[in-house]
Amino acid sequence: xxxxxxxxxxxxxxxxxxxxxxxxxxxxxxxxxxxxxxxxxxxxxxxxxxxxxxxxxxxxxxxxxxxxxxxxxxxxxxxxxxxxxxxxxxxxxxxxxxxxxxxxxxxxxxxxxxxxxxxxxxxxxxxxxxxxxxxxxxxxxxxxxxxxxxxxxxxxxxxxxxxxxxxxxxxxxxxxxxxxxxxxxxxxxxxxxxxxxxxxxxxxxxxxxx
Amino acid sequence: xxxxxxxxxxxxxxxxxxxxxxxxxxxxxxxxxxxxxxxxxxxxxxxxxxxxxxxxxxxxxxxxxxxxxxxxxxxxxxxxxxxxxxxxxxxxxxxxxxxxxxxxxxxxxxxxxxxxxxxxxxxxxxxxxxxxxxxxxxxxxxxxxxxxxxxxxxxxxxxxxxxxxxxxxxxxxxxxxxxxxxxxxxxxxxxxxxxxxxxxxxxxxxxxxxxxxxxxxxxxxxxxxxxxxxxxxxxxxxxxxxxxxxxxxxxxxxxxxxxxxxxxxxxxxxxxxxxxxxxxxxxxxxxxxxxxxxxxxxxxxxxxxxxxxxxxxxxxxxxxxxxxxxxxxxxxxxxxxxxxxxxxxxxxxxxxxxxxxxxxxxxxxxxxxxxxxxxxx
Numbered sequence: 053x054x055x056x057x058x059x060x061x062x063x064x065x066x067x068x069x070x071x072x073x074x075x076x077x078x079x080x081x082x083x084x085x086x087x088x089x090x091x092x093x094x095x096x097x098x099x100x101x102x103x104x105x106x107x108x109x110x111x112x113x114x115x116x117x118x119x120x121x122x123x124x125x126x127x128x129x130x131x132x133x134x135x136x137x138x139x140x141x142x143x144x145x146x147x148x149x150x151x152x153x154x155x156x157x158x159x160x161x162x163x164x165x166x167x168x169x170x171x172x173x174x175x176x177x178x179x180x181x182x183x184x185x186x187x188x189x190x191x192x193x194x195x196x197x198x199x200x201x202x203x204x205x206x207x208x209x210x211x212x213x214x215x216x217x218x219x220x221x222x223x224x225x226x227x228x229x230x231x232x233x234x235x236x237x238x239x240x241x242x243x244x245x246x247x248x249x250x251x252x253x254x255x256x257x258x259x260x261x262x
Numbered sequence: 263x264x265x266x267x268x269x270x271x272x273x274x275x276x277x278x279x280x281x282x283x284x285x286x287x288x289x290x291x292x293x294x295x296x297x298x299x300x301x302x303x304x305x306x307x308x309x310x311x312x313x314x315x316x317x318x319x320x321x322x323x324x325x326x327x328x329x330x331x332x333x334x335x336x337x338x339x340x341x342x343x344x345x346x347x348x349x350x351x352x353x354x355x356x357x358x359x360x361x362x363x364x365x366x367x368x369x370x371x372x373x374x375x376x377x378x379x380x381x382x383x384x385x386x387x388x389x390x391x392x393x394x395x396x397x398x399x400x401x402x403x404x405x406x407x408x409x410x411x412x413x414x415x416x417x418x419x420x421x422x423x424x425x426x427x428x429x430x431x432x433x434x435x436x437x438x439x440x441x442x443x444x445x446x447x448x449x450x451x452x453x454x455x456x457x458x459x460x461x462x463x464x465x466x467x468x469x470x471x472x473x474x475x476x477x478x479x480x481x482x483x484x485x486x487x488x489x490x491x492x493x494x495x496x497x498x499x500x501x502x503x504x505x506x507x508x509x510x511x512x513x514x515x516x517x518x519x520x521x522x523x524x525x526x527x528x529x530x531x532x533x534x535x536x537x538x539x540x541x542x543x544x545x546x547x548x549x550x551x552x553x554x555x556x557x558x559x560x561x562x563x564x565x566x567x568x569x570x571x572x573x574x575x576x577x578x579x580x581x582x583x584x585x586x587x588x589x590x591x592x593x594x595x596x597x598x599x600x601x602x603x604x605x606x607x608x609x610x611x612x613x614x615x616x617x618x619x620x621x622x623x624x625x626x627x628x629x630x631x632x633x634x635x636x637x638x639x
Contacts, residue, residue, distance in 0.1 A: 065505075068430030068462045075455050076433050078448075079440035110422075112510040115549045137422050159429040162436035 058173050059103035060084040063093045063119065064135065065111045069158075073106060073165075080166055082173075090114035094122065097130075102180055104131045104153070104172035106165075109143050117143060120150055129179050131172040135160070189253055192238050200237070203230040208247045269367040275360035277301045277318050289369055291341035302365075307339045322361070330354060330363075338367060347374045401606065402482055408603045409476050409531050412538065416503050423469055423502035427462035434459045472498050475527060476534075482610075486634050487524040489558055489566055490515040496530040497556070500537045507541040509552040516559045520633035522566055528607045529568075529631075532615070535600040536570035536627045543574035543625065561630050569628035576625050577617065585617065 060077045062084055064070040070086045077084035087093040091114055093105075105123075109116040120132055131153035136144045144155045153175065154168045196204065199220075206216045213231065217224040240246045269286035273279055279302050282294035290297075290305055297304070303314040321327060333351035340346065347370045355362040413420070434455045441452045472495065497513060504511035537554060544552040554572050561567035577585070586605045601615075608615040613631040620626050 066426045066430070068427055068458065068465070069433070071458065072430040072433035072437065072455070075451060076437040076440070078451060079437040079444075110505065110508060112505060112508060112552075113550060115508055118550060137425060158425055159432050162433060162440075 056101050056103075057083055058176065059101065060169055060173075061093060061097065061103055061105045061130070062086040063088075063090060063105065063111075063116070064108035065089060065113075066108070069108070069135075076162055076165070077169070082169065090116070090119035090122075093119070097128075099126065099128045099130075102173075102176050104133060104169060104176055106133050106135060106169065109134045109136045109140050109147060109155075117147055117150070120147060120152060124151065129176070129183070131175050131179075133165075133168050133172055186253055189238070189249055195237050196234060200230050200234050203227060204234045204238070204246070204250075207231065207234070207243055208250050210247075269369075271302060271305070271365045271367065272355070273302045273363050273365070275318065275322060275362065277303060277315055280362065286367065289340075289346075289367060290338065305339055307337050307345055310336070311339075335370065338369075346371050398482070404599075405528060405531065405603055405607065408599050409527075412531070412534055412600075413473065413477055415538065416499065416534075419502040419504075419506035420469065420473065420499065422506055423498070424466055427466040427469075430462045431459050431466075434462070469498055469502070472496065476530065478527075482525050482528065484523050484525050484611075486521050487526055487529075488521050489519055489524070489529075489568055489631070492524070492526050492529055493533060493556055493558065493568065495526075496533055500534060500556070503534075503538060503541060504554060507545065507552070508549040509541055509544055509554055511537070512553065512555045514555055514557040516557075519558055519560060519566055520564075522611070522631045523634055524611055524631065525607075529611070529629075532604040532607050532629060533568065533570065535604045539600065539627070540570050540572035540574070540625070543572050547574060560633075564633050564635070565630050566633050567628050567630055569626050571620055571624060571626040573620070573624040576619055576623050582617070586615075 060073075060082050062070055062073045062077075064073065064086075065088055067088070070088065074084045074086045085096075087096065090111065107116045107119060114122070116134055123130065123132070132147070132151075134144055134147045134152055134155035136155055136157050144152075144157075147155060153172045156165050156168060193201070193204075202220060203216060206219055211219070213224055213227050216222075216231075217227040220227070222230075235241070235243075235246070238246055238249065240249065267285060269289045270281070270283040271279060271286055272281035278299055279297045282292070282297045287293055292305075301315070303311045306314060317328065321330070329350070330352050333349060336348055336350045337345045338348040349368045349370050351366045353364050355364055438452050438455050438459075441447050441455075476499070493513065493515060497511070501511055533556065537556065540554045544554070551573065554570065557567075557569045557571065559567050559569075586601050605615050608629050608631070611631050613629055615627065615629045617625055617627045
């Protein structure tokens with residue numbers, strides 16, 4: 053699946069609402085892709101495609117909330133902006149609890165929606181960059197030898213070469229060579245950089261596949 | 263004079279009887295012998311009896327006739343004291359001076375009785391008609407109130423349904439503004455958006471039109487109707503309700519159905535009642551699986567069927583027996599009138615309403631209505 057330009061995916065069973073949203077996105081030069089149902093969207097969308105999802109919360113068949121659940125289950129990171137009616141507040145609250153990016157109430161001000169869409173697109177870009185960065189870091193980590201990995205694990209806890217050498221029953225000279233390899237393979241200039249990288253990776257957890 | 267059918271009585275200027283024919287004898291029970299020379303007032307009940315001489319004097323004095331040449335309905339008094347209604351015409355004997363008068367008396371008892379009988383029958387018929395009209399009026403009021411209640415229950419769905427086109431219109435309009443702000447505006451997109459704005463406004467108007475039809479308190483009006491058309495017409499509101507209940511609503515309408523003689527609004531009310539029941543029956547199911555189908559088919563040569571099916575849990579035996587009983591409801595906020603009124607409406611269409619279980623689960627309510635004869639659609 054090829055990566056496309058960031059796209060605003062619109063899922064709404066109402067033709068008028070769906071198609072007017074597409075034109076609104078076009079009017080601010082955002083590519084938009086409308087779908088009449090959750091199923092149609094699921095069939096067409098692949099997780100690598102960046103953008104955001106503007107989703108009607110109330111639809112026959114698979115509802116907006118159910119689609120969100122399904123996307124979560126599939127590990128799709130696309131930020132979701134829900135469009136709700138005024139009677140749907142409890143559903144909107146549930147959607148936010150399930151990790152929705154934001155919601156707008158119908159009828160909405162165009163600028164409000166556009167602002168939220170822009171923010172959602174920025175968030176998506178950040179998330180994807182971070183994920184890419186993580187997978188790069190993971191690849192680098194994978195390239196370390198078991199001994200180098202042991203050295204790295206001790207270094208990031210703040211231990212000096214001498215202590216690492218004692219812990220691993222190695223000569224300080226050997227530790228220094230391993231350390232140089234680690235810094236080179238991980239493409240960092242300082243131990244501080246290395247620490248931030250590893251902490252960040254652990255903090256973000258496991259990225260989704262797909 | 264003796265051959266005359268009417269009673270004929272001649273009197274002189276003093277009111278004395280000078281002739282009394284056979285019919286008069288039969289009518290009053292006197293023989294002419296008995297009456298000749300006596301005052302005619304003996305044949306009249308009070309107060310005319312004592313007034314009659316006065317009438318004669320006044321005529322002699324003033325020459326102004328009150329009864330002469332006009333005739334009027336009076337009462338006659340028989341010898342045996344009984345009274346009878348009579349039509350009396352009086353004339354002055356031409357050239358008589360002092361004047362003599364001739365009176366023709368016709369017994370109108372039979373006519374009067376016939377009239378009274380007719381009047382009584384008419385009164386009774388009117389009373390029945392009034393009662394029937396009142397009952398019909400009450401029934402129509404009840405149907406109207408029930409429709410209003412249904413509309414009330416559907417308010418959320420209707421509000422949502424109106425919100426959709428309004429929301430689309432607002433969005434299209436803003437998008438058009440933005441498109442036109444660009445240095446090189448996309449006029450094709452702008453034009454098609456403007457067209458859509460018009461369409462969406464019509465759609466909103468359509469919803470309001472349907473609402474007004476249903477809430478209008480119009481009297482029952484039966485006309486030859488295409489059932490499918492009637493269903494498609496109401497499906498806008500039914501769809502609105504279905505959407506709020508997160509349920510798929512499908513129409514499965516048979517082609518070439520014969521037409522029926524129907525009150526459109528009333529049958530639409532039946533349909534809405536059935537759809538609302540189906541929607542509520544489905545609330546226990548997950549949203550993705552809920553489905554209601556409105557179906558028409560030809561049940562027999564001269565019978566059209568309209569049905570509403572759901573894939574819900576179906577009807578329990580306990581409730582199935584009392585479905586059409588007024589005020590029996592399984593709903594928290596139900597009036598228990600929906601099906602009872604639906605049945606009244608269907609019966610007024612010479613039709614029947616019933617239900618059957620669906621396989622593997624669910625209920626189907628169907629209405630049979632006779633097709634219009636001599637019209638092969």
